[in-house]
Amino acid sequence: MACARMKVHSKMTLVVRKEADGIRRYLHLGTGNYNAGTSRVYTDLGLFTCQEDFCEDATELFNLLTGYSKQRVFRRLLVAPVNLRDAMLARIAREKKLHEEHGGGRLIFKMNAIVDPAMIEALYLASQAGVKVDLLIRGISCLRPGVAGLSENIRVISVVGRFLEHARAYYFANHGEPELYLGSADLMQRNLDRRVETVFPILDPAMRRRIIDNVLELQLRDNAKARELMPDGRYRYVAGNGKVIDSQTILMRAEE
Secondary structure (H helix, E strand, O other): OOOOOOEEOOOEEEEEEEEOOEEEEEEEEEOOOOOOOHHHOEEOOEEEEOOHHHHHHHHHHHHHHHOOOOOOOOOOOEEEOOOHHHHHHHHHHHHHHHHHHHOOOEEEEEEOOEOOHHHHHHHHHHHHOOOEEEEEEOOOEOOOOOOOOOOOOEEEEEEOOOOEEOOEEEEEOHHHOOEEEEEOOOEOHHHHHOEEEEEEEOOOHHHHHHHHHHHHHHHHOOOOOEEEEOOOOOEEEOOOOOOOOOHHHHHHHHOO
16 A cells, blocks of 8 residues: 555544435544644634535545555545645646746745755745745745845745744636645645645635635735745845734734
């Protein structure tokens, strides 16, 4: 089995209930641990759904983990080590191609770290084609942004504040048909190749827009706790323009 002896890093809960009209499944997919302690200091995102295609994928993934399945194709989920790497590379390449044909290419990725050489190379190629790439990387970035002829269109921002930014999110502009995926996986070899990871799409347009505007774009405007990675590898605090934007404080107030 492909997942034998691998750490299961996916964040999934599947509830199967016998109800009046038959069996019903309820699924929660998240970006963070089911841990009461870290939930007080980590920021994460999650999806609660009973859509059949999501639930069927989760059921088959649990069967894969127990050895009762050799599933290689999923309806909605991107799963490592099965199809996540190839799916991510294909979507980055698609964004590059669409930008070359129509313009307006945009990628926003949020994660703990970016280390994987193939993913970094794909983002460099997208940048060289003119795609605007914004990366919210809290920790390690082996990608070097803003290098002439290599990564002029890539920006790397790290937001370090009261709460630990822990969610992973992957946004693709996709020429007017945007895609947003959330999940447990950083772009590291261990996550893509040596762990069981789950990345899931946000299909509802309003929900997707809310996450893009109120999480991703907001943090890219942060000038209170954000630092920007320079081409020489140093970080500098993002300068304000008179108005202080503290993304974590704004998000806390929005939930009051």
